[in-house]
Amino acid sequence: MSAAASDDANESVRLIRDSAAAIAPPGGDTRRIRALRFQDPGFDRGVWGTMCEMGWPGLLVAEADGGSALGMREYCALAEQLGAGLAPEPLIPASMAARLLSGADLAALLAGRHLVLPAWQERPNSLDTVGDTVIAGGKVTGRKCFVPMAAGADAFVVSGQGGLALVARGAPGLSIALEQTQDGGNFGTLSFADTPCTMLAGDMVAALEPAALATAAYLLGVMDRAFALTLDYLKTRHQFGRPIGSFQALQHRAADLKIQVALTRAGVESAAAAIDAGATGALALAAVSRAKARAADAAMLVTRQAIQLHGGIGYTDEADPGLYLRKAMVLSNLYGSAALHRARYAANAADQDD
Amino acid sequence: MTQDLNALTEAEFRIVVRKFLADNYPENLRNPPKRLHWRDNQVWYHTLARTGWLCPGWPVEHGGMGLSAARQIALTEEFERHGVARTNDHGIVMVGPLLIQYGTQAQRDFFLPKILAGEHIWCQGYSEPGAGSDLAGLRTSAVSDGDHWVVNGQKIWTTLANDANWIFLLVRTDPAAKKQEGISFLLVPMDTPGITVRPIINLELHDEFCEVFFDNVRVPKANTVGEVNKGWTVAKNLLGFERIFLGSPKLSAHALGRLRALADRMGAWDDAAFTDRYTALRLELEDLKSLHATFVDIVRRGEALGPDVSMLKVIQTELFQKITDAMMDIAGENAGLLEPMEGNRELHPSGLFIQARPSTIYGGSNEIQRNILSKNVLGLPG
Ligand SMILES: Cc1cc2nc3c(=O)[nH]c(=O)nc-3n(C[C@H](O)[C@H](O)[C@H](O)COP(=O)(O)OP(=O)(O)OC[C@H]3O[C@@H](n4cnc5c(N)ncnc54)[C@H](O)[C@@H]3O)c2cc1C
Numbered sequence: 001m002s003a004a005a006s007d008d009a010n011e012s013v014r015l016i017r018d019s020a021a022a023i024a025p026p027g028g029d030t031r032r033i034r035a036l037r038f039q040d041p042g043f044d045r046g047v048w049g050t051m052c053e054m055g056w057p058g059l060l061v062a063e064a065d066g067g068s069a070l071g072m073r074e075y076c077a078l079a080e081q082l083g084a085g086l087a088p089e090p091l092i093p094a095s096m097a098a099r100l101l102s103g104a105d106l107a108a109l110l111a112g113r114h115l116v117l118p119a120w121q122e123r124p125n126s127l128d129t130v131g132d133t134v135i136a137g138g139k140v141t142g143r144k145c146f147v148p149m150a151a152g153a154d155a156f157v158v159s160g161q162g163g164l165a166l167v168a169r170g171a172p173g174l175s176i177a178l179e180q181t182q183d184g185g186n187f188g189t190l191s192f193a194d195t196p197c198t199m200l201a202g203d204m205v206a207a208l209e210p211a212a213l214a215t216a217a218y219l220l221g222v223m224d225r226a227f228a229l230t231l232d233y234l235k236t237r238h239q240f241g242r243p244i245g246s247f248q249a250l251q252h253r254a255a256d257l258k259i260q261v262a263l264t265r266a267g268v269e270s271a272a273a274a275i276d277a278g279a280t281g282a283l284a285l286a287a288v289s290r291a292k293a294r295a296a297d298a299a300m301l302v303t304r305q306a307i308q309l310h311g312g313i314g315y316t317d318e319a320d321p322g323l324y325l326r327k328a329m330v331l332s333n334l335y336g337s338a339a340l341h342r343a344r345y346a347a348n349a350a351d352q353d354d
Numbered sequence: 355m356t357q358d359l360n361a362l363t364e365a366e367f368r369i370v371v372r373k374f375l376a377d378n379y380p381e382n383l384r385n386p387p388k389r390l391h392w393r394d395n396q397v398w399y400h401t402l403a404r405t406g407w408l409c410p411g412w413p414v415e416h417g418g419m420g421l422s423a424a425r426q427i428a429l430t431e432e433f434e435r436h437g438v439a440r441t442n443d444h445g446i447v448m449v450g451p452l453l454i455q456y457g458t459q460a461q462r463d464f465f466l467p468k469i470l471a472g473e474h475i476w477c478q479g480y481s482e483p484g485a486g487s488d489l490a491g492l493r494t495s496a497v498s499d500g501d502h503w504v505v506n507g508q509k510i511w512t513t514l515a516n517d518a519n520w521i522f523l524l525v526r527t528d529p530a531a532k533k534q535e536g537i538s539f540l541l542v543p544m545d546t547p548g549i550t551v552r553p554i555i556n557l558e559l560h561d562e563f564c565e566v567f568f569d570n571v572r573v574p575k576a577n578t579v580g581e582v583n584k585g586w587t588v589a590k591n592l593l594g595f596e597r598i599f600l601g602s603p604k605l606s607a608h609a610l611g612r613l614r615a616l617a618d619r620m621g622a623w624d625d626a627a628f629t630d631r632y633t634a635l636r637l638e639l640e641d642l643k644s645l646h647a648t649f650v651d652i653v654r655r656g657e658a659l660g661p662d663v664s665m666l667k668v669i670q671t672e673l674f675q676k677i678t679d680a681m682m683d684i685a686g687e688n689a690g691l692l693e694p695m696e697g698n699r700e701l702h703p704s705g706l707f708i709q710a711r712p713s714t715i716y717g718g719s720n721e722i723q724r725n726i727l728s729k730n731v732l733g734l735p736g
Binding site: 038315317 | 487491559629683
C-alpha cells in the first residue's frame with residue numbers, strides 16, 4: 001500500500017470507529033443490551049435500520065451495487081467497535097448475505113427493508129456449506145442450523161448441492177425452530193421440504209471468510225472492553241486495606257491478559273491488511289484462521305478471568321462482566337472454533353522452511 | 355441403620371448404596387440442571403433423614419453413619435453416578451461437624467437433632483460487601499445488651515439464604531481489638547425481627563445467593579459458639595471442613611462424565627488431541643481422589659487439618675473448570691446455547707461451564723488459597 005492509500009485507510013477507519021461509537025458506546029451503558037436479551041427477535045429493528053442508513057451492511061459491497069467499497073480494515077474496525085458495545089444487531093451475517101445477493105434483493109437488504117441471513121451450516125464444528133441439502137428445480141430440501149438471529153430474518157440465503165438459493169421466511173415447507181443463546185440472542189434451525197426458492201449466483205464459501213475475520217474482530221472488541229472493566233476494578237476494589245490490583249499475583253494476571261489482547265489485535269489487523277493488499281487463496285485462509293483461532297481462545301480467557309477477578313460480583317447477572325463472557329461463549333465457536341482454525345491454518349500456511 | 359456398612363467389602367457396600375438409591379431416589383430429581391431449592395429437594399432430604407443416610411461423615415453417636423473415608427468416597431461416587439441432587443447441606447457439612455467439635459452439650463443436644471430431622475436449614479453468613487477475601491475486615495456488629503446481642507449490618511453472597519431458617523454469622527463484638535480478635539460466631543434464627551433477605555440473580559440466571567440485612571436483630575448470647583471474641587478461631591476450623599468439602603472430587607467426576615457423554619455425541623474420540631486431553635483430565639481426577647482420601651482420613655482420625663488442605667480446593671476447582679473448558683471446545687456452536695442440547699440434561703456444556711465459574715471464587719478464592727500455600731505451607735517470606 002502506498003503512503004497516501006494507507007493514510008486514506010487510517011482516516012476511514014477513524015470515521016467508522018466514530019460513527020460506530022454513536023450506536024455502541026464503548027464503555028457505555030448496557031441497559032439497551034440487557035433490555036433486548038431473551039426477547040424476540042434479540043436485537044432492535046430500529047437500530048438495525050440506523051446501521052443500514054450508515055451503510056454498514058454494504059461496507060464491502062461495490063459502489064456500483066450500492067455499497068461503500070471499503071476494505072477489511074474498515075469492516076474489522078466496525079466489528080470491533082460493535083463488539084466492545086455488545087451490539088446484538090446481526091451485522092456480520094447480514095453483511096455475509098449482502099455478498100451473495102444482487103439487484104433488488106441486495107438493495108432491499110442494504111436499505112434495511114428486508115433482513116436476509118445466510119443458512120449454510122448443517123453440523124457443528126464445520127465450515128462445510130453444502131451438506132445434505134438439495135437445491136433443484138426451484139425447490140430446497142434439507143436442514144440448516146445455527147443461523148444467528150434467525151428470529152428476525154425476513155429471508156434466508158441457503159447453500160446446498162445444486163448451488164445457492166433465496167428462500168422467503170414464509171415460504172411453504174419451511175419450518176423454523178428457535179433456540180435461545182447465552183447472550184440473549186437466538187439460533188434458528190431451518191427445515192426445508194420442497195420449499196420454493198429463487199436461484200442465486202454467489203459463492204457461500206468465499207463469503208464465510210470476511211464473516212470469520214469480522215467475528216474475530218468483534219471478539220477483540222469484547223475482550224478489550226472486558227479487560228478494561230477488569231483493570232478498572234483492580235484499581236478501585238479494596239481488600240486488606242489496598243487496591244486488589246496492588247497484589248502481584250493479580251498484576252501478573254492482568255499483564256498476561258493484556259498480552260493476549262495485544263496478540264489478538266495484531267493478528268486481526270494483519271489479516272485485514274493482508275486481504276486489503278490482495279492476499280488470496282491459501283495465504284488469505286491462513287491469515288483469517290490465525291486471527292480467528294487466537295480471538296476465540298483469548299476472548300474466552302479474558303472474559304473468564306474478568307469474572308474471576310471481580311470475585312462474587314462477577315458471578316451476578318447484574319454486573320457487566322457476565323455479559324461479555326456470554327457473548328464470547330456464543331461467538332468463539334461461530335464460523336469455526338479455535339481448533340478448527342488451527343487445523344485449517346496448518347493446512348494452508350506456507351511451509352516453515354520457505 | 356441396621357447393617358454395619360463399614361464391615362462390608364467395597365463392592366458389597368456399593369451394591370447396597372445402588373439399591374438404596376434405586377428404591378428411594380425420586381426419578382424426577384435426577385441430574386437437575388441448576389441447584390435445587392428446598393421446596394424441590396426437601397422430599398429427598400427427608401428420605402435421607404428417615405433412613406439414617408443423611409450424615410455419612412458424622413459419628414454414629416451423634417446420629418451419623420460413621421462411615422470410613424473410603425466408604426464416604428464410594429458413597430459420593432454412587433450418588434454422583436445416579437445423578438443425585440445436592441440438598442441444602444450447610445447444616446450437614448458445616449454446622450454439625452462444628453458443633454460436634456466446638457459446641458456446648460446444650461447446643462449439640464438442641465441443634466443436631468433438628469439438622470437430622472430437616473427442621474433447621476442453615477446458611478452461611480460470613481462475606482460482606484467490603485469483606486470478601488479479607489473476611490476479617492467484616493463490619494457487621496453485635497453489641498451486648500443484657501443476655502442478648504444486638505446485630506446490625508449486612509451479609510452478601512449468602513447461598514440459599516432464601517431457603518434457610520437459620521444462619522451462622524461472623525460478627526464484630528469488639529471494635530477496639532485487632533481485626534481477627536474482636537469477632538464472634540453466632541447462630542441466628544432467620545425469622546428474628548429485623549432480618550431481611552434479598553435474592554441476587556447469578557450467572558446461571560438463578561436466585562441461588564442473597565443479600566441478608568440485619569437491623570437491630572436480637573440474638574440470645576447462648577447462641578454464641580466458642581468464646582466471645584474467639585469466633586475467628588472457630589471459623590478458621592470450619593474453613594478446614596469447607597475446603598475438604600470443596601476439594602471433594604465429586605464435581606469434577608460429575609463433569610468428566612458429562613464430558614464423556616458430550617464427546618460421544620460430538621464424535622470427538624477420533625481426534626487424538628482430544629483423547630489425550632481427556633486422559634490427562636481423567637488422570638488428574640484419579641490423583642485428586644487419592645489426595646482427597648488422605649485428607650478425609652486425617653479428619654476421621656480426629657486430627658486437625660493443616661493449611662495444606664488448600665491444595666485440594668485449588669486442584670478440584672481448577673480441574674472442574676478445565677473439564678468444562680474442554681466441553682466448550684468440542685461443543686462447537688452448541689457452546690452458545692442457553693438450554694441443554696436436544697433437550698437432554700446430560701448434554702449442557704454451557705450450563706456446566708457457567709456453574710464451574712464460581713468454584714474458584716467461593717470458599718476462599720484460589721488466589722487466597724495460593725497465598726496460604728506459599729506463606730503457611732511453604733514458609734515463603736512476605
Ligand atoms: C456462588 C457463590 C456462593 C457464595 N456463597 C457464600 C455463602 O454462602 N456465604 C458467604 O459468607 N459467602 C459466600 N460467597 C462469597 C465468597 O466467599 C466471596 O465471594 C469470596 O470470599 C471472594 O470475596 P469477594 O467476592 O469480595 O471478592 P474480592 O475479595 O473482592 O476479590 C476479588 C478478586 O481479587 C482477588 N484477591 C483478593 N485479595 C487478594 C490477595 N491478597 N492476593 C491475590 N488476589 C486477591 C480475589 O481472589 C478475586 O479474584 C459465595 C460466593 C459465590 C461466588
